[in-house]
Amino acid sequence: MADADTTGPSAAAPPAAKLTLLTLTAMVVGSMVGAGVFSLPGRFAAETGVAGALIAWAIAGVGMLMLAFVFQALALRRPQLDAGVYAYAKAGFGEYLGFFAAFGYWASACVGNVTYWVLIMSTIGAIWPALGDGDTVLAVVLSSVGLWLFFSLISRGVKEAAAINRIVTVAKIVPIIVFVLLAVIYFEPSVFADNFTGADYAGSLFQQVKGTMLVTVFVFLGVEGASVYSRHAKRREDVGRATVLGFLSVFAIFASVTIVSYGILPMGEIAELRQPSMAGVLEEAVGTWGKVFISVGLIVSVLGAYLAWTLMSAEVLYVAARDKDMPRFLGRATDADVPVPALIMTTCLTQIVLVVTYFSDDAFNFALDLTSSLTLIPFLLAAAYAVKILRGPDPGDIGGRGRDLTVSILATLYTAFLIYAAGLKYLLVSLIIYAPATILFVMARREQGRRVFAPRELVILAVSVAGAAVGVIALALGWISL
Numbered sequence: 147m148a149d150a151d152t153t154g155p156s157a158a159a160p161p162a163a164k165l166t167l168l169t170l171t172a173m174v175v176g177s178m179v180g181a182g183v184f185s186l187p188g189r190f191a192a193e194t195g196v197a198g199a200l201i202a203w204a205i206a207g208v209g210m211l212m213l214a215f216v217f218q219a220l221a222l223r224r225p226q227l228d229a230g231v232y233a234y235a236k237a238g239f240g241e242y243l244g245f246f247a248a249f250g251y252w253a254s255a256c257v258g259n260v261t262y263w264v265l266i267m268s269t270i271g272a273i274w275p276a277l278g279d280g281d282t283v284l285a286v287v288l289s290s291v292g293l294w295l296f297f298s299l300i301s302r303g304v305k306e307a308a309a310i311n312r313i314v315t316v317a318k319i320v321p322i323i324v325f326v327l328l329a330v331i332y333f334e335p336s337v338f339a340d341n342f343t344g345a346d347y348a349g350s351l352f353q354q355v356k357g358t359m360l361v362t363v364f365v366f367l368g369v370e371g372a373s374v375y376s377r378h379a380k381r382r383e384d385v386g387r388a389t390v391l392g393f394l395s396v397f398a399i400f401a402s403v404t405i406v407s408y409g410i411l412p413m414g415e416i417a418e419l420r421q422p423s424m425a426g427v428l429e430e431a432v433g434t435w436g437k438v439f440i441s442v443g444l445i446v447s448v449l450g451a452y453l454a455w456t457l458m459s460a461e462v463l464y465v466a467a468r469d470k471d472m473p474r475f476l477g478r479a480t481d482a483d484v485p486v487p488a489l490i491m492t493t494c495l496t497q498i499v500l501v502v503t504y505f506s507d508d509a510f511n512f513a514l515d516l517t518s519s520l521t522l523i524p525f526l527l528a529a530a531y532a533v534k535i536l537r538g539p540d541p542g543d544i545g546g547r548g549r550d551l552t553v554s555i556l557a558t559l560y561t562a563f564l565i566y567a568a569g570l571k572y573l574l575v576s577l578i579i580y581a582p583a584t585i586l587f588v589m590a591r592r593e594q595g596r597r598v599f600a601p602r603e604l605v606i607l608a609v610s611v612a613g614a615a616v617g618v619i620a621l622a623l624g625w626i627s628l
Contacts, residue, residue: 167384173454174392179318182365182514183400184265184444187407188423189361189511191416194354195344196408202355203401206362209560213525214393216532216557219550221385223535231524232462233469238531241471242587242603246610247524248466249583250576254520255459256495258367260503261513262448263289268421268510269441279421281509289500296449297493300456301484318450321443322399325428329406332431338409347414359567363518365400366393421510456492463488473589507627519572520579522565529557571626574617581614 165173190199220227220234227233231251236244264280267289271277277285344354407416407427419426422444428436464485467477479485503509532554536547565573584607591598599607620626 164380166380167388170384170388171392173457174388175319175396178366178392178396179322179399179447179451182261182361182367183322183403184422184424184440184447185510185514186361186365186400186404186424187416187427188419188421189514190358190404191341191407191413191423193357193361195413196338196342196405198344198351198354198358199404199408201351202358202362203397203404205355205560206359206366207397207401209557209564210362210366210397211390211393212553212557212560213529214389215550215553216529217389218385218387219553220528220532221389223550231528232466232471234531235524235527236469236471238534239527240600240603242599242606243527245466245471245587245590246580246583246606247527248462248471249586250520250580251524252459252462252492253495253579253583254367254517254524255455255462256492257499257513257520258364258517259293259452259455259459259496260499261364261510261517262452263292263500264503264510264513265422266292266445266448269425269444272420272425272437272441279509281504281506283504286500286504290497293493293497293500296452296456297489300453300460300489301480301486302482318443318447319399321440322403322447325424325440326399326402326406328428328432328436329410333406333409335409337412341408341413344413356567359564360515360518360572363521363564364514366396367517367521456489459492460485460488463491467590470594471590472586474593515568515572516575518564519568519576522561522568523576523580526558526561526565529554529561533558571620574613574620574626577610577613578617578621581610584610 190202194202224234224237227237232244232248235247264285267277267280267282267285271279271282271285276282277288280289344351349357403424407424410416410427410431416423416427422440425437425440425444428440463472463476464479466472467474467488476485476488476491478487499513503513506512533551536551536554588598617626
């Protein structure tokens with residue numbers, strides 16, 4: 147179907163599909179329940195014991211719930227802003243930082259999509275050694291084929307893809323709940339007690355908690371899913387409701403998966419399990435069928451999450467282009483309401499990162515942590531925007547300012563702590579990705595015949611380029627590695 151150019155000043159946007167509360171909630175759950183949950187036992191056991199895990203989940207739960215409330219409040223207070231994270235950053239801090247938020251959020255989605263393919267290939271690699279841990283040449287080739295097959299599916303229409311996502315969301319929750327129930331049945335109190343304080347390799351309690359922060363960010367990515375897709379909501383208030391309902395459901399699942407695993411195996415053994423580590427834990431409890439059961443569930447779950455994330459990432463590019471913050475070619479959509487150029491660009495970046503993982507020492511964990519790091523700046527800007535509007539005069543005030551302001555401050559502090567916890571390595575690698583993206587910003591400004599950079603924007607440009615240069619030097623000299 148031919149593309150329709152919708153970027154002209156007199157062109158009307160194609161009619162948006164109207165999504166219900168149930169579908170929006172399914173998109174939030176579907177976005178969060180993906181590769182991350184199946185890797186939780188191994189990732190947590192590599193960093194911390196039970197005590198540290200409980201503290202980490204408490205911090206992540208409160209922090210991410212604050213972010214969920216921020217997106218809920220902003221959906222009600224600024225209903226005219228579509229594409230959530232990007233739109234809030236632009237409204238609060240200008241076009242260039244808004245552009246960075248849009249690009250960073252989009253890039254994180256593309257990198258996150260790579261973790262899905264790596265984990266699928268790693269899972270199949272347990273019975274087909276040629277796929278290794280998802281980082282062999284054959285694994286990259288097969289992942290690439292799947293990548294473009296999904297592009298073909300999504301390009302057929304948003305409503306069709308969203309309906310598939312709702313069905314898949316239900317299907318993939320079942321094996322995770324079964325895992326928790328079986329782990330409780332086979333739970334060994336003595337093993338759990340031995341894992342409580344953490345193994346010798348884990349370090350201090352603070353270091354244990356800090357080491358899990360990027361993992362918790364990754365598994366909660368998607369909490370903003372309903373907000374990102376807000377222009378398709380049947381009722382605007384459903385955006386906030388879907389965000390909170392989806393978050394609370396998924397938080398209970400994630401925390402349970404992590405904690406019950408400590409009652410099956412010593413944490414040192416869990417840390418050494420092949421990913422998906424959830425399969426290895428269940429295999430220890432019930433035998434080989436448990437590993438197969440979780441592996442099948444993982445493939446269904448990951449494919450569903452990939453679908454949701456690809457939809458959301460293309461949506462961010464599309465809305466940014468229609469707001470004239472990205473080149474106009476990204477603002478084109480088909481009659482079926484599919485932003486095909488944005489979808490192509492999303493698929494291409496995912497393909498590039500997929501190839502890069504072949505050269506990484508640990509493809510899955512590198513992609514996971516980089517995904518989390520790229521998302522932190524957009525999240526921080528969105529939370530800070532909420533603080534900004536709630537501290538100043540708000541003509542659209544709907545009450546509850548004190549509560550929402552407190553929530554927004556806590557969310558801002560939480561995301562700032564996450565940037566610290568991520569460490570310098572991922573900040574520098576993120577800037578290597580951010581800085582070249584300015585080319586798209588320059589293209590958009592020149593298309594409009596506008597001055598490319600304002601004085602304040604030049605400062606931001608200089609900082610990002612300097613950080614990217616330091617990152618490249620650090621990689622070249624071996625100070626940091628992929």
